[in-house]
Amino acid sequence: MTASSAVTTGTLVVPDARLHYEVRGSGPLIVLVGAPMNAASFAPLAEHLATTNTVLTTDPRGHFASPLDDPDQDSAVLARADDLARLITHLDTGPAVVFGSSGGAVSALALAQNHPDLVTTVVAHEPPLRELLPDAESQRARTEDIIATYAAGDVVGAWQKFFDQADLGVPAEVVAQMFGGDRDPRQVASEQYWFAHELRATTAWVPDPPLLRAVPTRVIIGIGTESAGQFCDRASRELGTALGIEPVLFPGDHTGFVDHPIAFAARLQQVLDQP
Structure with a gap:
């Protein structure tokens, strides 16, 4: 996939906001999401994944081209999860694999808890789940x-x-x-x-491990190979312990998908192809 690949853009009106989204490629649906990182941040990774997938990226509510009706409204995690559910439903090509990084990983986990029928797999890459930490x-x-x-x-x-x-x-x-x-x-x-x-609500969100273990959605926890000992590394490992699963390693650090999009895309596809 080259930089000249076709990108379809659109706007979806949702409660309290208008969501900008971009679609590339064709095939099984993969959603790439951040919070606050926007669609442009994921564009290089999306280009490589779009060779074999339909790839959806979006500006999360309140950021860049996704304005809120009330600019002073907080970005609640469950509202962001509902936004993702509406986007997946709108495209009508799901259920989807959802890769979320940082605050987007929190959104993706909430999506799995509340809309498991729309998500086959969630890859939660370094969610900043502060409340899981001993300190x-x-x-x-x-x-x-x-x-x-x-x-x-x-x-x-x-x-x-x-x-x-x-x-x-x-x-x-x-x-x-x-x-x-x-x-x-x-x-x-x-x-x-x-x-x-946004920062306060995202880091304060607490997942429901029994519910995540019970839903049909497969949950994968991702950590950067260069993130050892960092806040999100520790939080991700605590989540893995709570879910009884071992985190998997991805190239780079907290933003490895930005710095190493080719290697990251290959690793993500490898992880998704594993049973």
């Missing part, structure tokens, strides 16, 4: 401090605290370069919504 109480306080720091206008400070909590080891000078100068207004708007209305 959840202190992590909760750190999240609130991050949100308060951003609300006070210290953008660089908030991002530094976020990267520190995530154990990503991003140097201060890099954070300043990334978030201290002129920036894309669309990215800033997405960031503002995420800090104010």
Whole structure:
């Protein structure tokens, strides 16, 4: 699949929002979803998967081309799961495999719990399930401090605290370069919504392991080979313990699908093909 592959775009009106979505390829349906990462973030991975699949990507509610009727409405996990269910139903090519990364993995797990008939397999790649961690109480306080720091206008400070909590080891000078100068207004708007209305609800969501074990949807937990010891690595392993399944490794770190789309697509297809 080359960069010139045909991409069909559309808008689906859902309660409280309008969802931008993109479709590539043909074959079994795979949905790639983030939160707050948008469709563009998944485009390279989608291009490679579209050689053998219909691939759906979307801007999650409140971000980029998916505006909310009320911009001050929080991004609830169950609302995002319902959005995915409506998109899959709208395309009428399901049930789907759903690959969710970070906050999108939380959305995908909620989709499996609430709409298992629409999902054959969920690949939850590094969900930030804070409440599963042994130090959840202190992590909760750190999240609130991050949100308060951003609300006070210290953008660089908030991002530094976020990267520190995530154990990503991003140097201060890099954070300043990334978030201290002129920036894309669309990215800033997405960031503002995420800090104010999404980060808290996403990290506070608690899955229902007995329900996830009971639904017919296959659940796969993915972790980056370079993510050892990080926040999402630890949360993912706690989820694996709760579900009684061993996480599988994918190329790269928390955003390995961005940095290594070819290798990541091959690994994802390999994992999906395994019984």
